[in-house]
Structures are given as C-alpha cells and as structure tokens.
Amino acid sequence: MTQSIPFNIPFLAVAALVGIALYIIMSKRNLIKLVMGIAILEAGVNLFLITLGYREAGVAPIYTSAPAKIMVLPVPQALTLTSIVIGVSILALMLSMIVHTYRHTGTLDSEASRKLKG
C-alpha cells in the first residue's frame, strides 16, 4: 500500500492538468489562452499514456542486449510520440489561424472578433 502512493502521484497530476485545461477551454475568452488550454489538455493526456506504461524500476524497452530486468511498456511510448507530433501540428495550425484572425479583426477576444452569429 505504501508503495502505491508515490505511483499514484502522476495520475493526480493528470487529473489536475485535465481539470485545469477544461476550465480554461470553457471559461477563457482570449484565443491564445484557449490554445494554451488545449496544449495543457494534450500534456495531461500524454502524461496519462506514459504513466500507464511505467513499471517501477523498469528499463527502456530496447531488446538488443538489454539487462534481464522489468521493462516499461513500449506501446504507450509509441502512442505518446505520435500524439505529440499530431499535437504540434494542431497547435501550429491554431496559432496561424489566430494570427489571421488578429489581422482581420484587430482583437484576440473571442466575443469581439466574432462574425458568425445565430
């Protein structure tokens, strides 16, 4: 039981990150802050995936001449790597759209820059 407490800290961090991110996404009106919220959400999900694959005292999952110890799971790491790459491209696209929004409307407030209503 004592050993499971430090193991749970990453999951608490995941919950905190996801909670903060959802709060930001739903409540903030500044577009840059919205994008930051999505970035935090992504970090939370990535941390969740990595933590899933972690085994205490495990070594990196490289099979060639690895010591005969417990390995961490390789699949979640592959998933996280993919997810990070996707995340970067999404953030870049969102930021470029914000630049164009600012050029058109001169504001970053999501209510003030809004053209489509109803």
Place this chain on the structure above:
Amino acid sequence: MDTLVTHSPILIIAIPLLAAFLTPLIGRVSQKAREALVIASLAFAEFLVIILAKDIYANGLHVYTLGASLPELAIPAGYIVPIRIILEVDGISIFMGIISLTVSLAAAIYSLHFMKEETGQDRFYTLLLLLVTGMLGFEFTGDLFNMFVFLEILSISGAALAAFRMRFADAVEGGFKYIVISAVGALIILFAVGLLYAQYNLLNIAALADVMQYGTIEKIALALLTIGFIMKLAGVPLHMWAPDTYAVAPAGITPMIYVASQACMYGLYRVCFTLYGITLDQLTVGWIVIIIGVLSMFVGVTMAVIQTDVKRLMAYHAISQSGYMLLGVGVGLAVLGDPEALAAYGRQAMNGGIFHIINNAWYKGLLFLTGETLFFRLGTRDLNKMGGMGRNMKFTSIAFIIGALAISGIPPFNGFTSKWLIYESVYQFNPILAVIAMLVSLITLASFTKVFQSAFTGPRLPEYKDVKEVPKSMLIGMAILVAAIIFFSLFPGLIVDHVVSPATDALINQATYISGVMGGVP
C-alpha cells in the same frame, strides 16, 4: 484481379495519400497534369472501393494486416492477440467508404473550376486528398489508436480547408472553431483509448471486444468516446461549430467536411455496436443516442427556419438530418439485446438510419454545392438579396429542386424511402418519436420552399441581370450527385437489400467482426 482485391484495403488509403504529396510536384510542371492526377487518383480509389465492396458482399469481411507475410494473418504464430496494425473492412466500413469517395470525387471535380481564381492551389489539392485519406483510414481501420490518428488527419486537413479562403475573416473563424472542437474531441477520445489500454493492454477493436467486461472504467471510456464523437458529428448540444464551419468553407469542401462528420458518426456506431456490443447497457445507451438524435432534429430545423444566410440554413438542416440517423440507429441499439423486438422493428430502424446516411450525403452534398454556386455568381449568401435566379441558372435551380424535395422526404425521392423506414419502425418503438420526426420533415419542406422562393423565383433583380450559368466542371460535380439521387430514388429496394442490409448486419453481428481477427473464438 484477386491480388488487387486482396490488397485494395491499403491501396484505397495509400493512393490518395501518395497523390496528396505528388500534386505539388506535378503542379510545378503543369496545372492540367495536376488536376488530372487528383481526379485520376480519386477515380481509381473509387474503382477499388467498388470491386472491394462487391467482394465483401459476396464473401464477407476483409482483414488486412500491415507488415505480415500474408495479409490475412492477423495473429502471428506464437501470439494470442494481434500485435500489428490491422485494417478490417466489413459491410458498414465499405458503405462509408463508398459515400466518402463518391462525394469527394464530385467535390473535387466541382472545385476544379471553383478554385481557379484562388492562390495556393497546390496546397488546396494536397489538403483535399489528405482529408479523403483521413476519412477512408478512419473507416477502414480495426485499431483504436489508428482511428485517433486518422481522426486527426481528417481534422487538421478539414480545418485548413475550411479556412482556406483566408481573405474572408469569417472563413478563418469557421476553420478555427472546427480545429478547436476537433482537437478537444480527439484528445477526449485518446484519453478513453488510454483507459481501455490500461485495462486490457489491447488496442485492436476486435481483440478488445472479445474480452470486454462492462465495468466502471469501461463505462467512463464509453462516455468519453461518445462525447468525443458527438462533438465531431455535431449532435446537439455540441453542434455550435457546424453552422459556422459549413457556411464559410469553400464549396467543394463543405460536403466533404459534412461526410467527414458522418464518418465520425460511423465511429460512434462502431464503438457502441462492435466494441461494446452486447455487454453494453443497451437501453440506457440507446436512449441517450435517441435523445441526442431527437434534439438534433428539432433544434437543427427550428434554427434553420430563421436563417437568412443560405449556406448557414443548409448547415442547420445538416444537423437536423443527422438526428434522423441517430434516431434510427439508436432505436436499433436500444433493442439490441431483445431478438424479438430487433427482428420486428429494430433492424428496420437501423436500415432506415443507415440508408439515410447515404441518401443524405447525396442530397445534402448537392444542396451545399448549389448554395455555394449562388455565392460564386452573386457574391452574397444572403437570401434577402437574391431573386429570380431560376431564369439565369436553369440547371442549378433544377438541381436545387431535386435536392430540396429529397431532403424533405417527398415521394418518390430517396429521402422519402429512408425516412419512411424510420417512421414505420420508430412508431412501433415509441409513437411520439415518430410524430416528432414527421413534424421535423414538414418544417424542413417549409424552410426549403422559402429558399427556393427567395433565390430562384420572383422578379429578377437588376444588378444580377447578366448572371450566367456556372462553368462545366461545377455542373459535372453537381450532376454526379443528381445522378446518384435519381438512381437511389428509382431502385430503393435494390439498394436496401444489397448495400444497406450488409452494413446493418455488420453492426449487429459483433461476433463476425471479432472472429475476423481472432479466428474461430467468438
């Protein structure tokens, strides 16, 4: 020919992907060659989808394992679970594939002329083909994480395309809303995939379905997956992005983004029926899907009535029509555990819901194209500033009439057939739902009468005196969809028996899907 059929699942995804990155290179040489490449790659993929569909209807589902010595070898020797990326194409996957490719082909042909004046066309066609790749990969994959990756490909290219006409401020806004909702939705889905992986150490849908228990973690994962997919398919109350994005996207792209959101609806069905299947608490989940469906139908159509922007109006109708599909399939899901009710009306309701997906792709795609055709010639989407276009644009107005009658469910058009299947079966499940569905259909007709009356009839406004019919490539794009509507209206029985029923069976028979990968251990 056999080799081609065996390898077609991956070829259908790979050909548009390869063509996507070839187009900028070829485009440097000649613009004509680039256009030919785009159309040829889509047409070849369409051909492959059709021969693959024929084979699936004759011989059952196709499993394609990437990197294995034999494509059918899903589980390598010495393992008990699949470890490679597996494509699994069954009745419903190929059904969605046919829709995606046909609409994309029509949209690409339409765009040839529509985008002529725009800058950066190389990138436009690259993104268009990537969007096709994302949709097809999403529909064909048998792996949850792969589904997430293709969902992101679809979202990124879709958002970039929606915001393609950067010179309009509203286009950027519509694209931004789409990317935000997609990013959040996809991350929610990824979180759910992580939960399922934590529980079972599996990502393959068939292998997961084989061992699925319906515990707390699985319920949370199901709720997250449902929320993620509802966000992407624009079901009320998470529909806010749809009217904005559909209204501002370039003409050819709106039907494609719409079809992409229907692909996400397929994702929802795949999760509910195949991943969870009979372990699920069918009545509760079924009713949730039904309620979202009814809300989408009703809110969509009431919001549509008050719109004056022609494409925005059509976008709200798109939300409303998605409600019918959710209603039909939701009724099927609610009675999945009850074989008697399933045989009596559940199967028919699902047939109706699934048939509505394909019908809707044709006429909704056509209506979006006609809406943008008006914008192309008149420079406005405001219905109050239009009038008398029926004389100037004869073909467009005929196409609009066909689409409007079909969407309102007027016999003998195809919209009537699928709606009738839904009314008849839903009435046996719960009469009130059927009455709401009919009412929504009436309001739809009223709303499209308004559009027709203000855009195509009435006195011709002096400033639009010299408006001509649109160029040939745009007419061909619309004509493909008109032909599809007419074909489906003439032979509804044929389509229901040979195309829709295999799709419904693929959803109902979870065991077939599992044994496709896991061998004879359903």
